[in-house]
Amino acid sequence: MEPDIVEIRPGVYSVLLNGQSFVIHESLSSEWIAVNSMEWLRVLADPRARSKSGGSAGSAAREVKAAMPGKVVRVLAQAGEAVEAGQGLLILEAMKMQNELKSPRAGVVAAVRVEEGSTVTSGQVLVTLE
């Protein structure tokens, strides 16, 4: 059966589907929706999930990206340095909390693209591995 959709106000919809009625909120970026006030994030838009799913497929495994916006407080590995899987590469701080970014695999650091004090955005490439 065809779903019936009415826009309640911009970004908020009433959806009638198979006899059931839902209220959907959509975010401006279209990356989030809420269904009957339960929120969902589009996984493919999530840089964390993207690097996880692409972990073995070429470029993703070479790049370590910021999972959250934040500030680089410490760089733990330098270009040319050999690192183990799980070894800390740098420490990112957001909202008074520090999070260590770990190397997804063993390898050699090709480049560190940020320096201590840099502000980074979600999904930004911070370190590349050879």
Add this chain to the structure above:
Amino acid sequence: MFGKVLVANRGEIAVRVLRALRERRIRSVAVYSDADRKSLAVQLADEAAYLGPSPSSESYLRIDKLIAAARLHGADAIHPGYGFLSENADFAAACAEAGIVFIGPTAAAIRSLGSKTAARQLALRVGAPVVPGTAAAVTDLGEAKRIASQIGYPVMIKAAAGGGGKGMRVVDREANLAAALRDASSEAERSFTSAEVYLEKALIRPRHIEIQLFGDHHGNLIHLGERECSLQRRHQKVIEESPSPLSAIDPTLRHRMGEAAIEIARAAGYTNAGTAEFLVDAEHNFYFLEMNTRLQVEHPVTELVTQLDLVHLQLDVASGAVLPHRQEDIRWSGSAIECRLYAEDPANNFFPSPGVIERLELPSGPGVRLDSGVYEGWTVPLDYDPLLAKLAVWAPDRLTAIARMERALRETVILGIRNNVHFFRQLIADPAFVAGELHTTFLNTFNYSDPAPPVGDALVAALAAYRPKAAEALPVARRSAWRNS
């Protein structure tokens, strides 16, 4: 009463204080950093003063800039809120020196209670129960070993100047003591510029219960009952309530703890709002931990059960008035619960999630109180702590309050940043929480899991079909393509 008050803070607490000022017909001055130029507080205040760049070290922690702003705007008092400079004796002293009233205790009272070791010594002097341990800072390993074996393992190492779990270590046997002392001490130095640490017996699964105090400049000191704040993560409170579920089991507890708290505050010459924190063990013994010399984040639950406005009272007392209530006037009614809504990701170790709030639906209706510092379109800055808003409810009894909170959380939608609304929905439905069996390690074993999307795929497909433009942006709808946050 004051003519104009500067609020030296940001976020929801700045809004909370600004509201009280307007209710008292006092002109208000908000302050802001670069990141907070578009803040709700700036929009709500009568006047606003720019402090500087976003890092708090260049804005909200700058005593000189705050005093200058107060002078420029002709404010006769400063409300410090909580955090930032609220427990900084130098700030209180600088205000006094500039002829500006600091709405809080005196610099001397902050000094005598600000250090945990000093507060502990004061408590011992007045005979209040404290957790067995050292009365002063521990400096050498031999002394630490002797004391630890005397009070018995496990022991807790704590930073004298500390808070928020920094410089804190639990040690379960002597072999680990040296390393833990070293770590705690260096962490304390980094966080509080003081490496001083002390030892305490670590209690097993204690409750964290605190007493709200109020003193005036005429020698009157009263307590406004207890708040149970046992649910903590990394020593940060997550849910608070009043009364404590323990009060229903042990009706004498509030009175006994209140008396002890008043004795400690009296010995320090305490004025204005303050909170005495205690740990309570399984036998209902309570032990004084420390005094928070400011208005607490969780003050709304006390306001809801006492029908008093603590910020109004702070203004009264700071302007020299006699406390308008005696101890015997204080009545407690019903049950209040507060959830701290944070910009954080419960599915990723609660990592903070700053960013734009793209859509915001907020709860209202009977018994619901929302203290918020955000709005739809607001960018949550990464420079400050992740508290967005405090959602509090009141109901005649605890179970009704839990149901009301469940309902209010159901009305809440925050899109664009990760947040802990789902986490609270699960937490308040937990049987142990509903039973009131709370302790400070409760959340260590509470497992949050992302709920599965209900009928996401079909709905997403329908929506994508409805909006051709959105169809490109959306992934092929699969059940696994969506996760909640």
